[in-house]
Amino acid sequence: MLSVEEARRRILAGLAPVSAEMVALSDAWNRVLAAPVIARLTQPPADVSAMDGYALRAADAAAGARLRVVGAAPAGRPFDGTLKWGEAVRLFTGSVIPAGADTVLLQEDAEPDAETVMVREQPAPGQHIRRQGQDFSVGDTLLAPGLRLGARDIGLAAAANHPWLTVHRRPVLAILATGDEISMPGEPIGNGGIVSSNSHALAALVRAHGGTPVLLPVAADRVDEIAAAAAGARADLLVTTGGASVGDHDLVQAGLTKAGFALDFWKIAMRPGKPMMHGYLGGTPVLGLPGNPVSAFVCATLFLLPAIARLAGLAVTGPATETAVLGVAVRANDHRADHLRATLARSDSGALVVTPFVRQDSALLRALAEADALVLRAPHAPALEAGSSVEIIRLHDLGV
Amino acid sequence: MLSVEEARRRILAGLAPVSAEMVALSDAWNRVLAAPVIARLTQPPADVSAMDGYALRAADAAAGARLRVVGAAPAGRPFDGTLKWGEAVRLFTGSVIPAGADTVLLQEDAEPDAETVMVREQPAPGQHIRRQGQDFSVGDTLLAPGLRLGARDIGLAAAANHPWLTVHRRPVLAILATGDEISMPGEPIGNGGIVSSNSHALAALVRAHGGTPVLLPVAADRVDEIAAAAAGARADLLVTTGGASVGDHDLVQAGLTKAGFALDFWKIAMRPGKPMMHGYLGGTPVLGLPGNPVSAFVCATLFLLPAIARLAGLAVTGPATETAVLGVAVRANDHRADHLRATLARSDSGALVVTPFVRQDSALLRALAEADALVLRAPHAPALEAGSSVEIIRLHDLGV
Structure with missing residues (x-):
């Protein structure tokens, strides 16, 4: 069986960022840049005033001097003359500094009358001026791809x-749920049937991470139906879930194989997560998630989200982890990496405390929805006392 | 001047959650529930098998016993008879436990031939059975409003x-940018003009927090034009920005007043953030943000995002803060709450270290885009050495 890290490495190695498109600026929030953003202008475009006040020559402006106000230059309407000896121009924040001026007298330090202004405090040369290009200049790379x-x-x-x-x-992710017992929400439910939850949760995850989910029609537990559904998918990644009714992935794998699937691996040393399958159908990478909802979610967190990130153009190698302190003792782990569903809280001293649920039953959707984090337990990790440090993955941050 | 906290309290006090709508499940990710989700069925719908194996009576199944396999019950196709003495039914994960059976023999502990199965290890009664309603039952409240x-x-x-x-x-947020010097990206730029950035950044923030932004046409620096633009807005909240060309908010305030604006307050003891205005235009709450991009952003983080959250139906009183360790010393603060733009890093020991930029010029958009966090400095906060603890607001978490 593969380790979690090796499995993720192999999945990511088979993925490349999807191609580019142009979108309006107003549609670009949360998208991933595929080309640099290079400044098309200089900001500020000229030397401008940082404050409301008067443009003048510092040398003219001893305390008590009275200068002639020869114009005003609101932002966007620069004064087009050149300031001469003994003159001032009324300015506002963002106004272009007129030619000939070398400083800004603050409004608070000025005493204006109808045609002149009296200087209360002599300004230093260059004071309150934002220099041309102080923020950026034409040709600067402001934002980088990725x-x-x-x-x-x-x-x-x-x-x-x-x-x-x-x-x-x-990235387009096709989601194929299989199983004779599966209905969509609101549709008739057969005897012993259940309502599909995985495909809807996965579609939401795909959206949360910037992809477009395509929910393929649910395939019945027949090899030819699964083969046809898989072969018809047009996607950057095909995700299957379920097939539990005849023993885990056997039927999904058989269906995919009939459609031309090349298997890479289907067993990972982890829990929860029965066999998770990876391979290629023609040029399309395929992730086969377990049918069990909690297992499917943990596998999605560990493998699918990094895969979407890689497709989307982000430089990602795995989920972000952080350190927390155990609220209770945990037992020694066996040979499979474990992922305990847990709640997070802050202790009085401000420490982040993580407490695994007592029941780790992988069928409990409701408990899954209430979890704040997964506690990562490496293969053969020793028993730990309450207060020990552990690595966790925060779930809310992932839109999960 | 109001404190940041008092200003936020007054802004939030004037806002109520917007009304409800029904959306398809596939469109509901990241939306805020307005009605509880109550279970319409029981999960599991009946006692079901947690594993692949055989349903039987524990009392019949001593090690070495051979039972007659009278049927199979794949998930979704329950066995409709009643199990009698000496009988077994083939099961898979999720299969309904047939009437008469009381336990599941694991596939690994069974030795089947054509018509019978031999028990290798006697199962305990109730073993590997997921009980009806173990996850939830009809009528349970699964998800709560908010x-x-x-x-x-x-x-x-x-x-x-x-x-x-x-x-x-x-929530619909109308965004009104004002200023003679403002152009939209890609449109002709006048002499001394600049390209609008605030309204686009604010629109992205609104989207990031689940609202719908409406970009009103840019209003020139004329009272009647601003009045007409504001009066025409149909929104849950009107956000104005700019008006810097004739001295901060004076013209925006004059324009709004002409349209019937009732001012609540327009000065907050904070930096950056020149006067920020709050009031009501008819029944519409109005936030008047500064024109300076960095000031507008800090005000949006402190006031606009909690306002959107309140409108969206979330129970929020302010931005989430956390504690970090200063990477450099900071000076004593004056009477205004300060919000230092800063980078975040992890020290070798895992501590979160926050380092304010040396230049805190509020005109630097590029430096703002590179900041990871705001360091909160209360009014009159004392000077702090490197290594001291401070409260911060993380920016990336806010979609900022």
Whole structure:
């Protein structure tokens, strides 16, 4: 059986970022840049005032001097003359400093009348001036490919005059649920049947991580039906789930094989997570998740989310982990990496405390929904006392 | 001047969650529940097998006993007879336990031939059976109003047979940028003009927090134009930005007043953040953000994001903070709450270290985009050495 790390390495090795598309700036939030954003203008475009006040020559402006106000230059309407000896121009935040001026007298330090202004305190040369290009200049690379665009990045791209951005298109993930017992929510449920939950949860995860989910019609437990459904998928990654009714993945694997599937591996030394399958159907990578909802989720967290990130153009090698302190003792682990569902809390001293649920039954969807984190237990990890440090994966941060 | 906390309290006090709508389960990820999700079925729907194996009576199944296999019950196709003495039924994970059976013999502990199965190890009564309703039962409240739906919640709602969910509609936020010098990206830029960045960054923030942004046409620096633009907005919250060309908010405030604006307050003891305005235009709450991009962002983080959360139906009183360790010394603070832009890193010992930028110039969009966090400095906070603990707000977590 493969280790979790080796399995993830092999899955990621078979994936490349999807191609690019152009989107309007207003649609680009949370997308991943595929081309650099290079400044198309200089910011500030000229030397501008950082405050409301008066542009003048510092040498003219001893305390008590009275200068002639020869104009005003609101932001966007620069004064087009040149300031001469003994003159001042009214300015506002963002106003271009007129030619000939070399400093800004603060409004608070000025005493204006109808046509002149009296200097209360002599300004230093260059004071309250934001220099041309202080933020960025034409040709500067402002944002690099591989960045997931946050709101501030959108603001920066706007300021650099980009109405369109080149981003990776959203990876398309086809989701194939199988099983005679599966109904969709709101549809008739057979005797002994259950309502599909995995495919909906997985579709939401795909959305949360910037992909486009395609829910393939549920395939009955027949090899030819599974083969046809898989062969018809047009996706950057095909995700299967279930097939439990005749013993885990046997039927899904048989169906995929009929469609031309090349298996890479199907066993990982982990818990929960019965056999998880990986391989290729033609050029399409395939992840075969367990049918058990909790197992499917843990496998999705460990393998599917990094896969989506890689497809989306992000430099990701695995889920982000952090350290927390155990709220209770845990037993020694066996040979399989374990992933305990747990709650998080802050202790009085501010420490992050993680407490695994007493019941780790992998059929309990409701307990899964209430978990804040997974506690990572390596193969053969020793028993730990309460208060020991452990690595965790936070679930809420993943949109999970 | 108001404190940050008092200002936020007053802003939030004027906001109520927006009304509800029904959305398809597949559109419900990240929406906020407005009605509880109550289980419409019981999960598991009957006692089911947790493993592949054989249903039988524990009393019949001493080690070495040979039982007659009278049928098979794949998941979704229950065995409809009643198990009699000496009989077994082939089962798979999720199969309904047939009437008369009281335990499951693991496949690994069974030795089958054409018509019978030999017991290798006697199973305990009730073993490997998941009881009816072990996860949830009809009528259980599974998800409560006010929850932002994660992927696991979507899975749980699906399993509970909900094809539709009742969620708060997305709050509509109208964004009004003003200023003669403002162009939209890609449009002609006047002499001394700049490209709007605030409104695009704010629109992205609104999206990131689950709202729908409406970008009103940029209003020129004229009272009547601002009044007309504001009066025409149909929104749950009107956000203005800019108006810097004639001295901060004076013109925006004058324009709004002409449209019937009732001012609540317009000064907060904070930095960055020149006057930030709050009030009501008819029944519409209004937030007037500074025109300076960094000031606008800090104000949005402190006031706008909690406002969107309140409108969206979440129980939020302010941005989430956490504790970090200063990487450098900071000076004593004056009477205004300060919000230092800073980077985050992990020390060798795993501590979260926050290092404010040397230049805190509020005109630097590029430095803002590179910040990981804001360091919160209360009014009159004393000077601190490197290594001291401070409260921070993480920016990436906010979609910022």
